[in-house]
Amino acid sequence: MNPARPFAVRGPRVDCMQYGNWSEKIFRQMRDGGVDAVHVTIAYHENFREMVANIEAWNLLFERFSDLILHGKWSGDIALARQTGRTAIFFGFQNPSPIEDDIGLVEVVHALGARFMQLTYNNQSLLATGCYEQHDTGLTRMGKQVVREMNRVGLVVDMSHSSDRSTLEAIEHSQRPIAITHANPAFWHPALRNKSDQVLKALGQSGGMFGFSLYPHHLHGKSACTLQSFCEMVARTADLVGVEHLGLGSDLCQDQPYSVVEWMRVGRWTKEVDYGEGSAANPGFPDQPEWFRDNRDFVNIEAGLAATGFGPADIAALMGGNWLRFFEAGFVPEDARNSTTARTVDIAI
Amino acid sequence: MNPARPFAVRGPRVDCMQYGNWSEKIFRQMRDGGVDAVHVTIAYHENFREMVANIEAWNLLFERFSDLILHGKWSGDIALARQTGRTAIFFGFQNPSPIEDDIGLVEVVHALGARFMQLTYNNQSLLATGCYEQHDTGLTRMGKQVVREMNRVGLVVDMSHSSDRSTLEAIEHSQRPIAITHANPAFWHPALRNKSDQVLKALGQSGGMFGFSLYPHHLHGKSACTLQSFCEMVARTADLVGVEHLGLGSDLCQDQPYSVVEWMRVGRWTKEVDYGEGSAANPGFPDQPEWFRDNRDFVNIEAGLAATGFGPADIAALMGGNWLRFFEAGFVPEDARNSTTARTVDIAI
Numbered sequence: 001m002n003p004a005r006p007f008a009v010r011g012p013r014v015d016c017m018q019y020g021n022w023s024e025k026i027f028r029q030m031r032d033g034g035v036d037a038v039h040v041t042i043a044y045h046e047n048f049r050e051m052v053a054n055i056e057a058w059n060l061l062f063e064r065f066s067d068l069i070l071h072g073k074w075s076g077d078i079a080l081a082r083q084t085g086r087t088a089i090f091f092g093f094q095n096p097s098p099i100e101d102d103i104g105l106v107e108v109v110h111a112l113g114a115r116f117m118q119l120t121y122n123n124q125s126l127l128a129t130g131c132y133e134q135h136d137t138g139l140t141r142m143g144k145q146v147v148r149e150m151n152r153v154g155l156v157v158d159m160s161h162s163s164d165r166s167t168l169e170a171i172e173h174s175q176r177p178i179a180i181t182h183a184n185p186a187f188w189h190p191a192l193r194n195k196s197d198q199v200l201k202a203l204g205q206s207g208g209m210f211g212f213s214l215y216p217h218h219l220h221g222k223s224a225c226t227l228q229s230f231c232e233m234v235a236r237t238a239d240l241v242g243v244e245h246l247g248l249g250s251d252l253c254q255d256q257p258y259s260v261v262e263w264m265r266v267g268r269w270t271k272e273v274d275y276g277e278g279s280a281a282n283p284g285f286p287d288q289p290e291w292f293r294d295n296r297d298f299v300n301i302e303a304g305l306a307a308t309g310f311g312p313a314d315i316a317a318l319m320g321g322n323w324l325r326f327f328e329a330g331f332v333p334e335d336a337r338n339s340t341t342a343r344t345v346d347i348a349i
Numbered sequence: 350m351n352p353a354r355p356f357a358v359r360g361p362r363v364d365c366m367q368y369g370n371w372s373e374k375i376f377r378q379m380r381d382g383g384v385d386a387v388h389v390t391i392a393y394h395e396n397f398r399e400m401v402a403n404i405e406a407w408n409l410l411f412e413r414f415s416d417l418i419l420h421g422k423w424s425g426d427i428a429l430a431r432q433t434g435r436t437a438i439f440f441g442f443q444n445p446s447p448i449e450d451d452i453g454l455v456e457v458v459h460a461l462g463a464r465f466m467q468l469t470y471n472n473q474s475l476l477a478t479g480c481y482e483q484h485d486t487g488l489t490r491m492g493k494q495v496v497r498e499m500n501r502v503g504l505v506v507d508m509s510h511s512s513d514r515s516t517l518e519a520i521e522h523s524q525r526p527i528a529i530t531h532a533n534p535a536f537w538h539p540a541l542r543n544k545s546d547q548v549l550k551a552l553g554q555s556g557g558m559f560g561f562s563l564y565p566h567h568l569h570g571k572s573a574c575t576l577q578s579f580c581e582m583v584a585r586t587a588d589l590v591g592v593e594h595l596g597l598g599s600d601l602c603q604d605q606p607y608s609v610v611e612w613m614r615v616g617r618w619t620k621e622v623d624y625g626e627g628s629a630a631n632p633g634f635p636d637q638p639e640w641f642r643d644n645r646d647f648v649n650i651e652a653g654l655a656a657t658g659f660g661p662a663d664i665a666a667l668m669g670g671n672w673l674r675f676f677e678a679g680f681v682p683e684d685a686r687n688s689t690t691a692r693t694v695d696i697a698i
Contacts, residue, residue, distance in 0.1 A: 057453075
């Protein structure tokens with residue numbers, strides 16, 4: 001499929017998780033790959049003020065590379081990006097650290113453009129239990145309050161790095177569908193970060209979205225994983241939860257130095273070395289599979305899905321149509337009569 | 350004039366400066382007085398994080414009193430407020446303290462809804478010189494950079510508490526018209542806070558806006574000022590700068606305890622007592638003139654302007670039409686093609 005063909009011909013291409021060492025090179029690869037929207041991480045362990053500094057850095061990128069990217073706030077920004085040949089960048093947090101202990105910051109970070117927030121990043125948080133903890137106590141008292149507030153303002157609950165009970169309770173407690181933006185099914189590759197059939201089914205039944213990861217530690221065979229194996233896993237997951245609940249969240253961490261992996265894994269919570277999904281022998285970012293090295297390779301996945309038997313409509317849904325629909329429903333505040341900002345979103349879509 | 354008459358019949362009523370001890374009582378008085386929009390102060394000396402806490406407090410008010418007020422972000426929110434029988438509340442700072450020493454925070458505070466920022470509050474700031482300083486050095490190096498950035502993102506430069514040279518340089522340096530949201534002409538009452546003919550003329554010639562204050566220390570005769578004297582002063586100012594550059598910025602500080610006056614005057618910049626425009630004998634808020642006690646009394650000003658000889662079109666312009674036009678032009682980012690938020694403002698107006 002030619003990524004340069006007019007956007008009216010193909011559906012939107014959305015990647016619901018990347019964390020690159022952002023540069024003109026990567027933004028140009030997004031354009032070369034016909035990627036219309038990317039959900040990017042702007043906080044791992046940052047507190048509120050540190051996260052704001054990361055937004056400031058993004059604002060400089062939006063200003064400097066205004067011909068390549070724009071700040072995505074509403075689903076309509078994907079159409080705007082397609083009309084102007086750019087990529088819409090949506091913000092998210094992999095940890096609730098930016099809201100600190102202050103529920104009032106949920107609405108504030110939404111005003112600043114945050115659209116996804118994980119309740120945990122591997123460890124126990126103030127809100128829920130991470131997937132690396134030994135005991136999962138589910139949503140905390142504050143967690144329940146914050147999920148309700150996230151529902152109200154239009155900040156999507158993301159349980160990618162949470163453990164099962166917390167995830168199931170978030171699905172149950174949330175009044176709007178939630179997301180697992182980047183993970184894979186445990187039936188295919190039983191990593192701590194991958195998800196059980198029970199979680200996958202509950203997510204789909206509640207109208208939630210699941211984004212397939214292309215991070216080697218989440219892949220069967222890791223860096224040697226084949227495209228065919230990946231696409232067959234997508235088909236099996238579609239049989240389990242319904243293709244309409246599936247998309248991509250590649251977890252592409254391009255051009256990052258080791259210091260960044262270390263910050264992701266260690267933050268300020270330990271003085272020891274924690275290798276996360278890596279090991280002392282292989283501490284850095286693993287090599288990407290050769291069929292998905294960067295943003296130019298989404299075309300390979302499209303081809304792989306077609307070879308596996310998916311039809312054009314399902315491929316369009318998997319490559320971004322499902323995320324677009326989820327963004328439309330997920331980001332607008334409950335009380336949309338309260339500002340022209342929210343009100344005019346409907347016009348823009 | 351009946352404030353309850355349908356909004357289509359009369360123009361918008363806009364007060365471009367209030368700082369009340371916010372309560373249901375005040376919001377109901379805004380509705381009783383037919384006030385469609387109010388620019389409120391959310392920071393005097395607060396740093397960024399403290400200002401964010403003030404926004405959080407406002408968000409609770411917006412949620413609790415959603416039948417009376419809404420958060421105004423764009424000029425179109427005034428129409429929305431009128432259509433839904435509410436008052437649009439626009440945020441502003443009386444000091445640049447919320448951006449600290451960080452120009453990147455200019456865009457961040459705009460995203461949070463800030464629409465006016467004074468470059469100084471009486472004292473020297475990092476950006477310019479306040480009206481109580483002995484020496485006025487004009488815009489600082491950072492001041493020039495920040496004015497340019499405010500122009501870019503749509504944050505209005507407000508020089509209400511600045512001294513003359515700084516104000517003239519801001520008018521000169523700014524690429525968009527600036528505002529003096531709340532002050533009076535010095536020709537009528539020569540207070541340090543009131544403005545020279547030179548400043549008033551330069552402001553009008555540059556397309557700027559001047560809001561008349563009803564704070565007794567800015568009034569000829571202070572609390573005993575007559576409505577006739579006030580309206581005659583408005584007429585004389587209109588002759589000097591043109592009626593299209595004039596509006597109201599009442600500076601109504603309703604129901605505030607003395608501790609708030611003290612915070613406004615003293616902040617953290619001195620350990621001594623500074624009485625500002627007050628005195629040791631009269632340190633608190635002075636009594637409002639009997640013809641303007643609260644939001645229900647804008648009707649008196651309308652009547653006074655008519656008695657002074659203003660026609661209906663000029664009265665409508667003075668009571669809010671001029672501010673509405675200024676809001677339309679002033680709040681939208683320069684590069685409005687960069688988001689649906691800015692793009693759809695045009696639709697909403």
